[in-house]
Amino acid sequence: MPAPTISFEFFPPKSLDASFQLWDTIKSLQHLDPSFVSVTYGAGGTTRQLTHEAVETIRGRTGIEVAAHLTCVDASREETLEIAERYAAAGVSKIVALRGDPPAGADGFRAREDGFANSAELVEALAETGKFEIAVGAYPDPHPEAGYDGADVDWLKRKIDAGATSAITQFFFEAETFFRFRDRCAKAGIDAQILPGILPIQSWNGVKKFAARCGARIPSALERGFETAERDGRSDLLALTHCTTLCTRLLDEGVEHLHFYTLNRPDMTREVVHALGLVPPAVLENVA
Template sequence: MTTPQVSFEFFPPQSLEASFRLWDTVQTLAPLDPRFVSVTYGAGGTTRDLTREAVATLHKSSGLNVAAHLTCVEASKAETLRIAEEFAAAGVREIVALRGDPAKGSAGFTPHPEGFTSSVELIEALAATGKFTIRVGAYPESHPEAADMAANVEWLKRKIDAGASEAITQFFFESETFLRFRDACVKAGIDAPILPGVLPIENWKGVQKFAARCGTSVPTWLANAFEKAVRDDREDLLATAVCTEMCSELLDEGVDALHFYTLNRPELTRDVCHALGVVPEVKLQNVA
């Protein structure tokens, strides 16, 4: 098993306490030398300003390669591209371009009257500036709004053809889910790298709700295992073992990079990375 490259997703803080938690998360995971770290947008663009502030601060203070999420929700084309220009001016040249989730309570995505109607339009506009490396989302299980998996794969191909250079998948719970999707993408002519999105299970009840919203299936064996682990107060131990095993299976199948959804709680992600051989570099001083 080769040691993978890793990257991490954070979300922007919405309180002083959350700001400290984000910084603690960065300090915990930065020594693992991530390829990049990304900062999310909230549903409906609710954390737009917070995302910009967090991205600028991380870029300036952490020394990490920071990628900013950018969505089409609740903004005109001009407003969205202005935000992109602000990222570029701050030295941030990597963007995760997404359509974005509608605000809570909305029936579904409705484009802004003067906004981008899809992630493909956003990607094309960002690519035309020539200023950014663009990553996009991918769905190893069918997107809740997609007709089927074939439509899912075709939509990803459109995003890559529009100018994206890499994709990051929604989280999943079994390695076969990602591997089947990767094979389908190759068959469809997609040659861009696809990063598996990995969600270490920090809180079983919360993850089940998250999975239901995202259309991620929960295997029966996993649900049974966590029910027993929660009862026996061994949830963290099981979470580390399950996540490490899935990642190891992916690496054995030729995957060389993993993207972790940290939820700004770094300990479990750190432990899984250590188990996979991703550890801080020890620099020996020359005492001669």
């Protein structure tokens, strides 16, 4: 059985200091031999050009395969596909196709008349080019806009049928959440690889805000644990223990790939990967 693989997500820098932070993060994690890294868009497509620049630079300087995020927000079909063509010209063959978050202050996603109405339409158009391996998003906990129980599975199947070859999940806090979702997807006839998205907890207050926005359910025991850990100054220890335990459960139940949301801060992700023993042999030899 092949060893599990890993990947990392970054966001594009908006300032000089943030650029240094991103490159420090990449250098700190590069030795872990990720199979790919991904680069996000900001809400409303606000970092579109920055994303493109980061994708090209990471690929050019490191040789790591980069998956570029592409969304339906605030762009025409023509503009969106032009961006995809620029990625292809730069040697990028993997795209994470998403509907995208609405611009700040908007009350929800509104498709442009000349734009893609949803991520399934975007996937179909990208697949027709024949130039990309397409990943999409998936929600083990119900998406805040899910209209009924099972909507997230139905939407994922629609995107896979449109041409996506894999899915990366939103983060979650319990392995059973992922297992239940994986089982429901299999029952619905989805046979594409589903990569669990892992968020190492680097700020409990920040994670709670993220979770509220995306619908990730926080177990009450975990919330109580962090309340105590923060009072005792042991938040980092609890975060490392929780994330390592979560990943171990996933790997023990057949998960073959872990996708880490780094938030451009490498330390916790690196410690988790080391704790899991997913360090390339060459790195261990250098240490020895």
